[in-house]
Amino acid sequence: MVLGSRATGIGVGGFILGGGYSFLSNEHGLTIDTVRAFEVVLPDGTITTATNTSNSDLFWALKGGYNNFGIVTEFTMDTFPIGQVWGGSVMLPMTDFDAMKNATVQLWQNVTDPKADIMIGFTAAENQTQIEVDLFYNGPSPPAGLFDGFMNISDAAQNMSTMNVRSYLSLVQSSDTNATAGLRGYFDTVSITDISPAFFDATLNETTFWYQKLASEVPDLLVHYDVEPFLRDVYSHAAADSSAWPPRRDQGFTPMLIYYGWSSPDNDELISRVLQQSTTHLTDVALGEGQDIASTPLYNNYALYSNPTERMYGDNLVRLRQIRGRYDSGHIMDLAGGWKF
Numbered sequence: 001m002v003l004g005s006r007a008t009g010i011g012v013g014g015f016i017l018g019g020g021y022s023f024l025s026n027e028h029g030l031t032i033d034t035v036r037a038f039e040v041v042l043p044d045g046t047i048t049t050a051t052n053t054s055n056s057d058l059f060w061a062l063k064g065g066y067n068n069f070g071i072v073t074e075f076t077m078d079t080f081p082i083g084q085v086w087g088g089s090v091m092l093p094m095t096d097f098d099a100m101k102n103a104t105v106q107l108w109q110n111v112t113d114p115k116a117d118i119m120i121g122f123t124a125a126e127n128q129t130q131i132e133v134d135l136f137y138n139g140p141s142p143p144a145g146l147f148d149g150f151m152n153i154s155d156a157a158q159n160m161s162t163m164n165v166r167s168y169l170s171l172v173q174s175s176d177t178n179a180t181a182g183l184r185g186y187f188d189t190v191s192i193t194d195i196s197p198a199f200f201d202a203t204l205n206e207t208t209f210w211y212q213k214l215a216s217e218v219p220d221l222l223v224h225y226d227v228e229p230f231l232r233d234v235y236s237h238a239a240a241d242s243s244a245w246p247p248r249r250d251q252g253f254t255p256m257l258i259y260y261g262w263s264s265p266d267n268d269e270l271i272s273r274v275l276q277q278s279t280t281h282l283t284d285v286a287l288g289e290g291q292d293i294a295s296t297p298l299y300n301n302y303a304l305y306s307n308p309t310e311r312m313y314g315d316n317l318v319r320l321r322q323i324r325g326r327y328d329s330g331h332i333m334d335l336a337g338g339w340k341f
């Protein structure tokens with residue numbers, strides 16, 4: 001198999017060309033780290049191939065650079081054997097918050113097994129807040145004790161029993177992405193380097209605070225914040241300067257996914273402002289804890305459109321602009337949306 005996303009319904013192009021975090025990233029890196037070649041239709045209509053040795057500037061730039069250099073029509077990627085895996089996705093009530101927080105922080109601080117991965121999210125919608133727990137182990141059973149903090153949450157036993165041995169496809173399909181169907185939506189993100197109990201509390205607080213503040217004026221509001229505790233060496237699977245994103249691989253940061261869904265275009269601007277306020281607040285909380293994240297790259301596939309490209313590409317922007325000049329001097333690709341250099 002190739003390193004795909006952790007939920008169904010996501011396109012191949014943007015996921016790979018932005019970076020790509022998979023359940024297997026702790027073991028094998030970002031999805032862009034596993035691309036061998038891109039076939040690209042350049043803005044002048046030429047079809048070309050970019051690899052590490054042929055059009056290597058384009059190869060580097062496409063790894064994070066989306067549609068700025070043309071349209072990718074074929075991806076050649078590393079494949080990895082996969083057998084039965086273990087895990088699933090469950091929703092827990094807020095009464096399990098403290099136990100789940102302790103389990104997450106304990107795992108973040110102590111577990112270095114690259115076959116393990118988790119995502120923990122809070123979703124507020126329809127006047128209730130729930131905890132989403134996604135656990136993954138690349139093998140039919142996790143080592144004894146690895147996920148005990150989660151599995152032993154006493155009143156969650158029935159829910160957690162759905163974590164089991166299954167195919168990888170069935171595991172990815174277990175995450176309910178239909179909840180967002182038909183809604184308008186914005187993502188935003190904060191890149192963090194630590195998951196402390198206090199940061200966890202702040203994340204939950206953002207979820208409930210904004211939901212309670214906005215629900216009466218924003219029809220069909222859904223507010224979701226999650227932490228994705230990847231191993232600190234998740235970026236070490238490729239060379240330091242092997243891709244346009246992330247612009248630095250020496251810091252073990254992990255992206256938060258913040259997602260707001262709603263139904264009326266009248267609320268677009270309000271939600272955009274709220275997201276900017278909320279990410280600023282969480283950034284301040286992390287900085288206040290001593291996390292050195294002022295220039296930590298944001299994940300472009302999660303970041304709201306209002307973020308400056310410098311916050312994603314850092315010093316790589318200069319090189320990206322030069323490469324863009326070589327392949328698209330007429331700025332044809334400005335006709336396509338997304339991050340522009």
Ligand SMILES: Cc1cc2nc3c(=O)[nH]c(=O)nc-3n(C[C@H](O)[C@H](O)[C@H](O)COP(=O)(O)OP(=O)(O)OC[C@H]3O[C@@H](n4cnc5c(N)ncnc54)[C@H](O)[C@@H]3O)c2cc1C
Pocket residue numbers: 004005006007008009010011012013014015016017018019020021022066067068070071072073177301302336337338339
């Ligand atoms: C439910 C859900 C779950 C997600 N889970 C994950 C996850 O597990 N890991 C993760 O890393 N991200 C995840 N994401 C984020 C996801 O990576 C981004 O939304 C990504 O941009 C989706 O790619 P797309 O092709 O569907 O998007 P699009 O919006 O179609 O494209 C995004 C950008 O890429 C460009 N693009 C697309 N295809 C090509 C191409 N062939 N050539 C050139 N440019 C192209 C587009 O022009 C656009 O600028 C998730 C998103 C959702 C909604």
